[in-house]
Each structure stands twice: as structure tokens, then as C-alpha cells.
Amino acid sequence: MKELITAWLILVGASAATTALAVIGPETIWLAPVLLGLAFVKSRVILAAYLELRQAPRILSGVTLAVALWFVIAITLGVIG
Amino acid sequence: MKYQTQKIALAYFLTAMALFAVQVTLGLIMGWIYVDGNFLTEILPFNVARMLHTNSLIVWLLLGFFGAAYYLIPEESEREIHSPTLAYIQLAIFVIGTLGVVLTYFFNLFEGNFLLGREGREFLEQPKWVKAGIVVAALIFLFNISMTVLKGRKTAITNIMLLGLWGLALLFLFAFVNPSNLALDKQYWWYVVHLWVEGTWELVMAGILGFLMLKLTGVDREIVEKWMYVIAALALFSGILGTGHHYYWIGTPGYWQWIGSIFSSLEVIPFFAMMAFAFVMVWKGRRDHPNKAALLWSLGCAVLAFFGAGVWGFLHTLHGVNFYTHGTQITAAHGHLAFFGAYVALNLAIISYAMPQLRGRDPYNQVLNMASFWLMSGGMLFMTFTLTFAGTVQTHLQRVNGEYFMDVQDQLWIFYVMRFGSGVAVVLGALLFIYAIVAPRREVIKPGPVVEQAAE
Amino acid sequence: MAQVAREELPHDLMIWVLIVSEMLVFGAGLWAFLAVRITDPPGFAEAATHLHPVSAGIGTILLVTSGLFAAIGAQRNSARWLLLAALGGLAFLWLKSHEWSSLIAAQISTETHPFFTFYYLLTGFHAAHVVAGIVILAIVALRRRSAEISAGVAFWHLVDLVWVAVFPVIYLMGAA
Numbered sequence: 001m002k003e004l005i006t007a008w009l010i011l012v013g014a015s016a017a018t019t020a021l022a023v024i025g026p027e028t029i030w031l032a033p034v035l036l037g038l039a040f041v042k043s044r045v046i047l048a049a050y051l052e053l054r055q056a057p058r059i060l061s062g063v064t065l066a067v068a069l070w071f072v073i074a075i076t077l078g079v080i081g
Numbered sequence: 082m083k084y085q086t087q088k089i090a091l092a093y094f095l096t097a098m099a100l101f102a103v104q105v106t107l108g109l110i111m112g113w114i115y116v117d118g119n120f121l122t123e124i125l126p127f128n129v130a131r132m133l134h135t136n137s138l139i140v141w142l143l144l145g146f147f148g149a150a151y152y153l154i155p156e157e158s159e160r161e162i163h164s165p166t167l168a169y170i171q172l173a174i175f176v177i178g179t180l181g182v183v184l185t186y187f188f189n190l191f192e193g194n195f196l197l198g199r200e201g202r203e204f205l206e207q208p209k210w211v212k213a214g215i216v217v218a219a220l221i222f223l224f225n226i227s228m229t230v231l232k233g234r235k236t237a238i239t240n241i242m243l244l245g246l247w248g249l250a251l252l253f254l255f256a257f258v259n260p261s262n263l264a265l266d267k268q269y270w271w272y273v274v275h276l277w278v279e280g281t282w283e284l285v286m287a288g289i290l291g292f293l294m295l296k297l298t299g300v301d302r303e304i305v306e307k308w309m310y311v312i313a314a315l316a317l318f319s320g321i322l323g324t325g326h327h328y329y330w331i332g333t334p335g336y337w338q339w340i341g342s343i344f345s346s347l348e349v350i351p352f353f354a355m356m357a358f359a360f361v362m363v364w365k366g367r368r369d370h371p372n373k374a375a376l377l378w379s380l381g382c383a384v385l386a387f388f389g390a391g392v393w394g395f396l397h398t399l400h401g402v403n404f405y406t407h408g409t410q411i412t413a414a415h416g417h418l419a420f421f422g423a424y425v426a427l428n429l430a431i432i433s434y435a436m437p438q439l440r441g442r443d444p445y446n447q448v449l450n451m452a453s454f455w456l457m458s459g460g461m462l463f464m465t466f467t468l469t470f471a472g473t474v475q476t477h478l479q480r481v482n483g484e485y486f487m488d489v490q491d492q493l494w495i496f497y498v499m500r501f502g503s504g505v506a507v508v509l510g511a512l513l514f515i516y517a518i519v520a521p522r523r524e525v526i527k528p529g530p531v532v533e534q535a536a537e
Numbered sequence: 538m539a540q541v542a543r544e545e546l547p548h549d550l551m552i553w554v555l556i557v558s559e560m561l562v563f564g565a566g567l568w569a570f571l572a573v574r575i576t577d578p579p580g581f582a583e584a585a586t587h588l589h590p591v592s593a594g595i596g597t598i599l600l601v602t603s604g605l606f607a608a609i610g611a612q613r614n615s616a617r618w619l620l621l622a623a624l625g626g627l628a629f630l631w632l633k634s635h636e637w638s639s640l641i642a643a644q645i646s647t648e649t650h651p652f653f654t655f656y657y658l659l660t661g662f663h664a665a666h667v668v669a670g671i672v673i674l675a676i677v678a679l680r681r682r683s684a685e686i687s688a689g690v691a692f693w694h695l696v697d698l699v700w701v702a703v704f705p706v707i708y709l710m711g712a713a
């Protein structure tokens with residue numbers, strides 16, 4: 001239960017931070033990496049806590065790696081564009 | 082053979098083999114028309130030969146599937162087929178329909194007649210009365226095997242086979258939907274054509290391959306079943322919206338380009354999984370089954386399906402590529418290797434496995450059968466390569482440089498000569514295969530030391 | 538010899554096959570969006586001004602909160618929590634329908650600009666999953682079988698997971 005609440009707090013906090021950042025819209029090349037970085041944190045929390053992959057640490061790290069790779073490429077495309 | 086009614090499969094397989102011989106021979110004739118455009122123009126025009134080539138392909142593959150179902154369902158559900166009489170009536174309907182089709186195409190009888198005349202859509206040219214016959218026959222078939230399965234044991238193999246066969250029959254109903262709007266016509270046409278080979282037939286393939294792996298390798302049923310469910314799920318997940326790869330240029334909205342590209346790219350995965358499945362099963366298997374030819378065809382099927390459907394399919398499935406290659410010889414290369422690898426080889430695998438048992442003998446003449454595998458597959462691969470080269474050149478000259486179609490065809494002549502050569506190998510291989518499973522009553526070549534093993 | 542620990546996969550294998558497949562589809566779609574965006578950055582930035590990041594942010598918070606309810610519902614085998622989660626999904630859909638109807642009122646369709654082709658496709662696909670998820674949650678809540686609840690809730694988390702990537706890429710990258 002405590003784990004789930006912690007996960008939820010992180011998710012809500014990250015979502016709010018993402019939205020706020022985008023609305024303020026600072027003129028920096030770091031914006032896209034930060035927005036997507038926060039999204040990566042959220043997806044990892046959903047995988048670990050909500051989808052209970054925390055019970056299977058090896059699978060979790062494999063999936064995390066794949067997701068991280070996805071975000072790296074997305075960030076690259078985002079920065080170019 | 083444990084159940085009497087499995088014998089039904091014999092009649093189906095033999096009819097299928099006869100049509101197989103006709104089908105590849107017609108291919109060869111067309112292959113020559115490509116080399117000499119005036120060959121047989123009066124007697125057998127190209128379009129008629131083409132209809133006969135593709136339609137007989139579909140019919141014999143279906144007969145093979147039906148035969149396979151009649152063979153493996155009794156064994157899986159552990160009871161006799163509900164009604165053998167119905168099964169033979171079903172076959173008779175198919176044979177009469179096929180004869181009707183051949184006569185109608187060949188003499189172009191009843192041109193334009195609503196019920197009796199041929200219809201104009203590739204693969205679905207059969208006159209309406211034949212289509213109706215196919216539906217009746219399919220209903221009989223479904224009734225017969227569903228009753229058998231419902232009363233007997235239910236396994237992953239029967240579940241997936243039934244799902245595939247029911248889907249196959251229901252989708253055929255779209256053959257009757259033929260709106261005059263050409264875009265809509267094509268849209269429905271692909272419900273049959275694409276959702277067959279990249280949907281329901283794949284389930285049948287998973288079912289038959291699963292059965293063969295179970296028998297040939299002796300791996301635990303539990304493991305085989307897990308693989309089969311995963312493969313079936315992947316096939317449907319990717320294949321249904323994968324239909325979008327035919328909706329790029331027919332007048333459907335632009336978003337199909339992305340739906341089609343993304344989902345059809347994923348279609349490679351189930352074919353890869355099928356190949357992985359076959360090899361993992363053989364690797365894990367403890368059984369040294371005497372029917373080596375069936376094993377060779379099974380593995381060959383999984384590998385060639387992966388290349389023909391998976392690799393050659395992916396080659397032109399992204400809309401950026403398909404914009405250039407659409408309807409060129411690249412498509413023909415893919416069509417041949419995909420159909421051959423996935424469904425021809427699948428049928429030949431189950432036939433190689435079942436025939437000796439249906440005829441109550443040992444699997445004789447493995448060597449002839451295996452030689453036919455290499456001859457046919459080698460020919461098919463070579464044909465795929467020549468057509469791929471031809472298609473690449475064609476794409477460049479016609480689609481990039483904008484040269485005229487017929488001018489380009491002239492420049493492809495040498496490829497068509499080579500394609501004809503590879504076609505000869507395929508036809509010889511097919512005839513050799515048929516000879517090897519039908520004719521010999523004893524071992525022609527001295528067998529090596531016999532390994533005593535329990536075999537099913 | 539090193540003992541290779543066999544890890545227990547939470548939820549049914551088949552639901553994972555589905556989850557991974559869906560991740561591949563949405564992942565490819567979002568990559569394609571970002572790649573096409575390179576061909577026309579100003580056009581994409583302009584198109585993005587028609588969307589409302591704050592309302593999408595609220596939608597995100599709705600979804601992850603509903604995900605929390607679903608997780609609690611699964612833990613406690615409780616129909617009430619599961620239905621509450623479904624309610625969160627409905628609220629999300631309500632927001633979405635407002636967004637779409639205002640865009641459609643502004644004559645913006647899938648053909649207006651590549652941005653909107655992807656926008657409608659990806660949010661539409663996602664919303665279809667929300668609808669399916671709501672139905673699934675309702676069914677498993679009523680039947681109360683723990684294996685089914687586990688699979689249904691896993692599907693609901695997938696809907697969250699996908700959204701978490703769709704949200705910044707489609708709604709916020711315009712500003713970046």
C-alpha cells in the first residue's frame with residue numbers, strides 16, 4: 001500500500017512538473033530532454049509499482065533498459081526537430 | 082493411425098496433390114509466356130492461365146488444410162470424425178466446383194451472367210454458384226469438425242485450428258461483397274485475401290505446425306501449447322490492422338499509411354516466433370522420429386515462411402518503399418516465396434507426415450522426398466531472387482525514371498528466362514514429391530542402421 | 538554452480554504479450570511522429586498551439602490516479618475500487634471528447650496537417666484502449682475472480698503507461 005501511494009505521488013508530481021514546464025516554455029534546448037526524462041521516470045514507476053515488476057527485478061531491469069533506449073532515441077529525434 | 086476416420090484425409094490429400102501438379106504446370110506455362118509473349122495466345126490467354134494458377138493454388142491449399150484437420154482432429158480430440166459421409170460430400174462439392182471453374186474460365190462460358198459467369202477480382206474470379214458451393218462445403222466442414230471437437234478432448238491445437246478455420250470461412254463471405262466503387266471493392270477484397278494469409282491461415286499454420294512438433298519431437302504438450310497461444314495472439318494483433326498495408330493508394334484516408342506501416346511491420350514477429358518455435362522444439366526434443374522428411378518440411382516451412390512472408394514482406398511494407406514498389410515484380414517475388422514457404426511447405430509437411438500412416442506403411446523413400454524438398458525450395462528461392470532483381474530494376478526504370486511499362490518489360494527479359502529455369506526445377510520437384518509419397522511400395526535406397534525408437 | 542533464480546512473472550504471460558505489443562505499436566507511432574516533425578518544425582509548433590497542455594496534464598493526473606485505484610482494487614479484490622478506477626477513465630474520456638469536439642469545430646481533421654494525422658491516430662487509439670479498459674474493469678469488478686482482475690488491471694496500467702509517453706510527445710514537444 002505504502003509503495004503504491006509513493007508511486008502515485010511521484011506520478012502526480014512528475015505530471016504536474018511536466019505540464020508546468022511546458023506551459024512556462026523556457027527557451028532552452030534542454031526542454032525536450034527534461035520533459036521526456038520525466039516521462040521516462042513515470043513509465044519506470046508504472047512498470048515497477050503498478051505493474052508489479054518490482055517482484056521480478058531482472059525482468060524489470062531488462063524492460064527498463066529497453067524503455068530507456070526508446071527514450072534516448074525519442075529525445076534525439078526531439079532535439080533535432 | 083489410431084482412428085478409422087482419419088482415412089478421410091487420404092482422399093483430400095490426393096486431390097490436393099493432383100491440383101498441385103496442375104497449378105505449378107500452369108505457372109510454368111505463364112513463365113514461358115513471359116519469355117515469349119505470343120505463346121498460346123489463342124488457346125490459353127495469359128489472364129486465364131493466371132486465374133487457373135492462382136485459383137488452383139488456393140483450392141489445393143484449402144483441401145490440404147481440410148485434410149490436415151480431418152487427420153489431426155480425431156487424434157487430438159480422441160474420437161472419430163462426426164460424419165465421414167459429410168466429409169466426402171464436402172470433397173465432392175469442391176471437386177465439382179473446381180471443374181466448373183476450369184470449364185468456365187477456359188471457354189469463358191456465360192460471360193457477364195450474374196450467377197454463372199466469372200467475376201473479375203483476382204483470386205475471387207469464381208462464378209457465384211461456385212462461391213455458394215464453397216460456402217456450403219465450408220459449413221459442412223465446420224459443422225463436422227466442430228461437432229467432433231465439442232464432443233471430444235479440447236486442446237490448444239483444436240482450439241487454434243477451429244478459430245482459424247471458422248475465421249477463414251466467415252471472411253470468405255466478403256467475397257460476395259462487391260461494391261461498384263473501386264476503392265470499396267478493394268477494401269473488402271483484402272478482407273478475404275489479406276486476412277486469410279496474414280490472419281486466419283496463420284492460425285491454421287500454428288495449429289498444424291504445433292501438431293507436427295508435438296509428434297515429431299516429443300516435447301511436452303504444455304510447452305508446445307504455450308508457444309502456440311503466443312504465436313496466435315501475435316498473428317492476430319499484428320495481422321488485423323496490418324491490412325492497412327494494402328490501403329496506401331486505393332483512395333482510403335492517409336492515416337492508413339501509418340497504421341499499415343506500423344502494424345504490418347509487427348507481422349514479422351509471429352513468423353519469427355514460428356521459426357524460433359520449430360527450432361527450439363527440435364533442439365529440446367528427445368524423440369528421434371523416423372519420418373525425417375516430415376521434419377525437414379516442417380523446419381523448411383518455418384524458415385521459408387519467415388523469409389518469404391517476414392523478410393520479403395517487410396521489404397516493401399513501409400509506405401515510403403511501397404510507393405515505388407507497389408505492384409512490381411517485387412510483389413510477385415514476395416507472393417511466391419510467402420505462399421510457398423508458409424502454406425505449400427506446410428501442406429507438404431503434414432502430407433509427408435500423414436501419408437505413410439494413412440497408407441499403413443513405414444515412411445519409405447525419405448530420400449526422394451527430401452530431394453524434392455531441396456529441388457523445390459532451391460527453385461523457389463532462385464525464382465524469388467530473380468524476381469527481386471527484376472523488380473528492383475523495374476522499380477528504378479519505371480517508377481523513378483518514368484519509363485513506359487512495356488519498354489521496361491523488354492529490358493527484364495533475361496530475368497524472366499531465369500525465372501522460367503527456376504520454375505522448371507520447382508515443377509520437377511513437385512512431381513518428384515508426388516511420386517515419392519504416392520508410388521513406391523518398398524524402400525528404393527538401402528536404409529542406414531535402424532534406430533529403434535517409439536514413434537507416433 | 539550459480540543458481541539461476543527463476544523469476545515469477547506477475548500477471549498472466551498472455552497479458553504481457555499484449556503489453557509489449559502495444560508498447561511497440563505506440564512506440565513506433567511516436568517515433569514516426571518525431572521523425573516527421575523534423576521535416577517541418579514550424580508547422581508542428583504551430584499545430585501544437587491548438588492543443589491545451591494544461592487540460593492534457595489534468596487528464597494525465599486523472600489516469601495515474603485511476604491507476605492507483607485499480608492497483609488498490611487488485612490488492613484488495615475490491616469491486617468498489619475497481620469501479621472507481623473505471624470512473625477515472627470515464628472522466629478522462631470526457632476531457633478527451635471536449636478536446637476533439639473543439640478541434641473538429643475548428644475544422645481540423647486528420648488531413649489538415651501531418652501533426653493532426655498523428656494526433657488523431659495516437660490519441661484515438663489510446664482512447665479506444667481507455668474504452669476497452671473501462672469495459673474490462675467493469676467486467677472483472679463484477680465477476681471478482683482474482684486471476685481476471687490481475688489481468689484486467691494490468692491492461693489498465695498499460696493504458697497509463699502508453700499515455701505517459703503520448704502526453705509529452707504530442708502535447709508538449711510543440712513548445713520545445
Ligand code: HEM
Nearest residue numbers: 105108109111112412413416417420421425500501504507
Ligand atoms: C508452389 C509453387 C507456386 C506458388 C505458391 C505460386 C504462387 C503464385 C501467386 C500467389 C501468384 C499471384 C502473385 C501476385 O498476385 O502477385 C502467382 C503468379 C504467377 N506465378 Fe506462381 N506460384 C508457384 C509456382 C510457379 C511456377 C513454377 C511458375 C513458373 C515459372 C510460376 C509463375 C507465375 C507467374 C508467371 C505468375 C503471374 C505473375 C504476374 O501476373 O505477373 N509460379 N503465383
Ligand code: HEM
Nearest residue numbers: 278326345348390394395397398407408412416419420423
Ligand atoms: C504467409 C503470409 C503471406 C502471404 C501468403 C503473402 C502473399 C502476398 C501476395 C500474393 C501478395 C500480392 C497480392 C496482390 O496484389 O495480388 C502480397 C502483397 C503484399 N504483401 Fe504479403 N503475404 C504474406 C505475408 C506478408 C507479410 C508478413 C507482410 C509484411 C511484413 C506482407 C506484405 C505485403 C505487402 C506490403 C504487399 C503489397 C505489395 C504491393 O503493394 O504490390 N505480406 N502478399
Ligand SMILES: [Fe+2]
Nearest residue numbers: 275279324326
Ligand atoms: Fe497483406
